[in-house]
Amino acid sequence: MSKGGKGSRAETFGGIHAVAAVLQQAPERVKSLQLATDPIEPALERLLRLAESSGISVERVGRERLDQHHPGFQNQGVIAHCKPRPVVDERTLVERVRDGLDLILVLDGVTDPHNLGACLRTADAAGAGAVVMPRHHSAALTPAAIKVASGAAETVPVVSVGNLARTLSGLKDAGMWTVGLAGEAEQSLYQVDLRVPTAIVMGAEGEGLRRLTREACDHLARIPMGGTVESLNVSVATGITLFEVRRQRQC
Numbered sequence: 602m603s604k605g606g607k608g609s610r611a612e613t614f615g616g617i618h619a620v621a622a623v624l625q626q627a628p629e630r631v632k633s634l635q636l637a638t639d640p641i642e643p644a645l646e647r648l649l650r651l652a653e654s655s656g657i658s659v660e661r662v663g664r665e666r667l668d669q670h671h672p673g674f675q676n677q678g679v680i681a682h683c684k685p686r687p688v689v690d691e692r693t694l695v696e697r698v699r700d701g702l703d704l705i706l707v708l709d710g711v712t713d714p715h716n717l718g719a720c721l722r723t724a725d726a727a728g729a730g731a732v733v734m735p736r737h738h739s740a741a742l743t744p745a746a747i748k749v750a751s752g753a754a755e756t757v758p759v760v761s762v763g764n765l766a767r768t769l770s771g772l773k774d775a776g777m778w779t780v781g782l783a784g785e786a787e788q789s790l791y792q793v794d795l796r797v798p799t800a801i802v803m804g805a806e807g808e809g810l811r812r813l814t815r816e817a818c819d820h821l822a823r824i825p826m827g828g829t830v831e832s833l834n835v836s837v838a839t840g841i842t843l844f845e846v847r848r849q850r851q852c
Contacts, residue, residue: 612683614744615676617644622752623681624648625690628655630683637664637678645678650845654829675748686742689758691768694731698775702730704846705796707779707812710805711835714740718749719836721802726754727843733768733800736761769817772800781810782842784832790822795846803839 613619623631623643634652636645638661652659662670664678666708698705706724711717717740724732739761747754747782762768769779780793781802802818815821824833824841833841 610743610748611685611752612744613680614683614747615680616748616751617648617677617679618751619747619754620648620679620681621651622755624651624655626752627686628657628756630686631655631657632682632684633658633660634682635660635662635667635670635680637667637801638662639664642678643649648679675745684711686754689731689760691760691762693769693770694733694758694760695775697730698772698777698798703777704729704843705731705733705777705803706839707733707765707769707800708739708805709802709810710735710738710808711803712738712740713806714743714746715749715836716740716806716836717742718746718751718754718841721746721750721753721757721759723836723840723843725750725757727840727847729757729801729843731758731760733760733762733765734848735765736763740742746779765811766813766817769802769814770801773819778820779818780822781815782824782838783810783815783821784823786821786823788820788822788827789826790842793820793822795849799846801839801842801846803835803842806835 614788634657636649636659649659667676706720706729708720721732742754742759773779777798777800779800779802802810802814824838
């Protein structure tokens with residue numbers, strides 16, 4: 602995907618899979634690594650070799666010191682200090698749809714970084730080409746989100762937009778079908794034709810889709826529930842929905 606616009610803020614994050622992904626996918630972004638010396642696990646040794654092969658500076662520090670310098674990180678013995686990631690803007694996204702991008706995940710106000718990370722990971726696994734989010738009232742790509750994404754933050758662009766309903770309109774003009782998930786929808790997800798280029802639109806935790814977002818969707822669909830619970834976690838619902846897209850397209 603082509604990239605445009607100014608870069609976002611510099612990033613510092615931990616996690617073996619997340620750091621391995623940036624070393625493999627975008628080593629030019631990595632300014633330096635901090636790597637635990639005790640104990641040195643095979644996975645950390647692999648990160649050391651990857652960094653050295655790209656000429657990246659590595660500081661070896663005790664695990665306790667690493668935790669003290671970066672409290673709250675689940676760092677797994679490694680911290681990456683990175684340059685800002687390139688921004689993919691809305692115009693570039695629409696161009697990619699016109700060029701053939703056929704699956705996008707849209708998150709309407711997901712505010713939990715762990716849910717964002719899990720949705721990114723699922724989007725990557727399902728072959729989605731981007732995750733679209735409102736610029737305000739949404740989770741950011743925090744260290745927690747990047748770690749939970751387990752490398753997907755490097756492979757699936759996150760596109761922040763100012764007006765989600767307008768963005769959905771632009772995607773429709775470019776040839777995409779927009780399908781919003783809503784528990785009260787009359788139509789089952791399994792009744793919707795998802796073989797066409799599709800933007801899957803998921804609502805916020807607890808509140809679901811906002812009115813304007815809902816009105817901007819071509820279709821609303823629900824995941825049939827067989828038990829007593831009324832709803833699913835947004836990352837779980839995202840996984841069910843995106844892999845229903847894959848199932849239909851492989852039939």
